[in-house]
Amino acid sequence: MRMTELLLPTEREAPADAEAPSHVLGVRAGLVRQLGAGLWTWLPAGFRSHQRAIAIVREEMDAIGGQEMLMPVIHPRELWRRTGRDELDELFKLEDRRGARLVLAMTHEESVTFHMAQLVRSYRDLPKILYHFQVKARDEPRPRAGVLRTREFVMKDAYSFDRDEAGLQESYDKHVVAYDRIFDRAGLEWYRVESDVGMMGGSGAHEYMAPCAAGENEVALAPGYAANVEVARAEPRPVPPGEPLAAPLEVSTPGATTIEQVAGLLGVPAGTLLKAYPVVTDGGDLRLVVVRGDHRVNDVKLRNALREGFRPAHPEEIERRIGPPGFIGPVGAQVPVLLDEAVAAARVGGWVAGANRPDAHLRGVEPGRDFAFEAVDVRSVEAGDLVGGHAIRIEPAIEVGNIFKLGTRYSEPLGATFLDEAGVERPIIMGSYGIGPARIVAASIEQHADERGISWPRALAPWQVHLVGLGKAGTPERAAADELYGALRGAGFEVLYDDRAGGAGEKLTDAELLGCPLRLTVGRRALADGNAEAQARRGQVALEPVPLGDDAPAVVAERLGGLV
């Protein structure tokens, strides 16, 4: 591709509203442009990278027996009503000219299951893995960070159909293999982490997380361990136990309603306190959740422990049922207590807790002796907690893929059943598996960029070779660059040729911004030796020059072969 013919709008300055590196560089390098909030156009160079990500995904899906197909973006809303998802806020709803109710698909469980319900009759028709690349539309409350979280994006979603749990496990394992290979091949640093199965039900799920500064999830990492903080479990750092007493002793703590205030007033570390968090479940039950004073309640883990949704209790509810807000605690509270395992497992007394009386706390509180409880794991893990003896660290990451055991969540409401050998009708056991190619591209930019711009891995680069022709048209160096371009193209290389009239600085800076793996420069200097200069973009490493002439393509292949 000649740059004089290419639509590649590079910018010297970052757009004013961009912050994430992938957003800034994506726009500056001319890969993407914004159409509206969370609505992005892939320009030619960016689209090439996007297509490369798609090609990798397609190859690996085919390798595990996936069958590619294509389903519509517009669905009848009725289909979504049958699975109970038609009222989701994230679902775009629309009507056609006749007033028929439609939705823009945010995923394709409904449509693929609808078809399989009609097409699968016998266990002989199973298993199947079907997938497609299709636009997903989601009315996101807050699109952000350029292409990282958008309202419309291409997703590869795959669905597995099996006759039983063992089959599902097999399909799931195949996807683990495919996904591991996909993210390896894409050159990403990634982790497969345990994830929350959410309100969708399902029996297991993993997310593929790519660490990057602009990531919106957090993953807890330790040697041999990786989990979304939403579900991560770890051994807490111990805190010095408080002074045990034969019975709780009330102490005056006027006006001290926060952990910090109480700890300061009593001269004890925050970890000696018990933090009480009253919640009301969706079923209307009041519960008192208690965690260590220096810990934080994890809403996702709490929801899973409760097996239903919840909201924080209102002050009036706390006042009426437990005690004065700011001074509540588990001792004497007339509501069920859920005690975090970090406290329960310590098996010590000496805790400080609210006294359920104004301006008072209790010292020497001992779980079990002073209050009954159910032990649950509902705290958020923290950096420094231990897993298998190793301290965990917590990193921001972007979810680039997920795999999910759906079970019969969709097959039952949509009547997707089959007859087994015994002639018994059974629901199909399903799994769903998503990957966002745009996020692979964005994560790659985030992970590899330096102060000069993008630094693509070969697997995702829009072009393998960026050939910079210095000098103006008519000069010997330009003639040599033209010739090299022709030779490389003829040999099948993906090469971007900067044949513009601009100055050297402009061209070299653009090459570093766009970040193709191998840069070849033909100027007067190297031409005197009959060479093109070669530089690896990753690390700005100078390589052995490429002798111009018949052997050039072979030498370029060699230089490329040494790059990631």
Next chain:
RNA sequence: CGGGGCGUGGCGCAGCCUGGUAGCGCACCUGCUUUGGGAGCAGGGGGUCGCCGGUUCGAAUCCGGCCGCCCCGACCA
């Protein structure tokens, strides 16, 4: 949905407080010179100042309403 910020040429910004018909840098076009790290000179093109309404002789500027976009939080099958 709560909080904060911003809408002026393709990009980045000034002008607004104190009203007088729009400016800077980059980019773009023409010519000449220049050509290894974002060149120089000369000439030139391009803006309903987000939209609607109000105040005023006169609105980018003041007032009201609306729309859009960004950031933080909430939310996120």
